[in-house]
Amino acid sequence: MPEPRASAEADLAFLRSIVDGGGRTPMTLAVCYLAGGLLYGLQCLFHVGQAFGVIRWPDLANLIFVVGISATFLSILTWAILKDRKNGSASRGPMAGRTMNAAFSATGMANTAVIIVFAVGAWRDQDFAIWLYYAAIVFALQAAAWYVAWILKKKGWMLATALGGWVTAVALGVTVREPMIYLGVCTVALFLLFALPGWIMFRDARRAA
Numbered sequence: 575m576p577e578p579r580a581s582a583e584a585d586l587a588f589l590r591s592i593v594d595g596g597g598r599t600p601m602t603l604a605v606c607y608l609a610g611g612l613l614y615g616l617q618c619l620f621h622v623g624q625a626f627g628v629i630r631w632p633d634l635a636n637l638i639f640v641v642g643i644s645a646t647f648l649s650i651l652t653w654a655i656l657k658d659r660k661n662g663s664a665s666r667g668p669m670a671g672r673t674m675n676a677a678f679s680a681t682g683m684a685n686t687a688v689i690i691v692f693a694v695g696a697w698r699d700q701d702f703a704i705w706l707y708y709a710a711i712v713f714a715l716q717a718a719a720w721y722v723a724w725i726l727k728k729k730g731w732m733l734a735t736a737l738g739g740w741v742t743a744v745a746l747g748v749t750v751r752e753p754m755i756y757l758g759v760c761t762v763a764l765f766l767l768f769a770l771p772g773w774i775m776f777r778d779a780r781r782a783a
Contacts, residue, residue: 603652604775611769
């Protein structure tokens with residue numbers, strides 16, 4: 575049997591590897607946040623312009639713009655996934671990095687279930703406001719994932735993102751029936767809580783490449 579001291583040192587080394595973090599940030603995660611925040615933040619600004627009457631496009635043009643946002647995001651995300659697979663960054667690196675990736679992957683799975691639940695509920699009850707609650711849940715789940723990331727890496731911007739996500743989730747949940755406030759909160763949150771963290775991770779990923 576190993577000596578108690580040696581066992582304790584091994585345990586401390588393992589815990590230190592989790593707390594210290596480090597390692598390479600996957601390009602997929604960085605691009606997902608950066609591109610998603612910028613593109614969907616732009617879409618929210620577009621809808622704000624429509625609400626104020628600044629943007630008055632034909633229905634077909636509106637549809638093309640909205641579809642183009644999602645198509646662009648999916649194209650960028652596909653590129654990032656292929657780049658990550660080529661570099662093998664998803665399956666290597668320190669324990670903290672892999673644990674953080676797992677937390678965000680699990681959050682993505684939960685988001686998919688939330689989309690289905692709220693979409694079906696809104697269609698069944700013919701109430702679009704039900705669908706709008708989806709964004710509040712997404713930000714709440716993201717806040718939980720970022721809190722896990724902060725516990726593992728102890729980076730201040732991660733804690734700020736987690737707290738911001740929590741506040742945003744509550745704000746969106748209570749303003750579903752106030753479209754202008756809801757849009758404003760969504761717009762600011764997408765740029766600050768998705769695009770900005772995405773840029774930080776993208777910068778780190780580029781430096782590690």
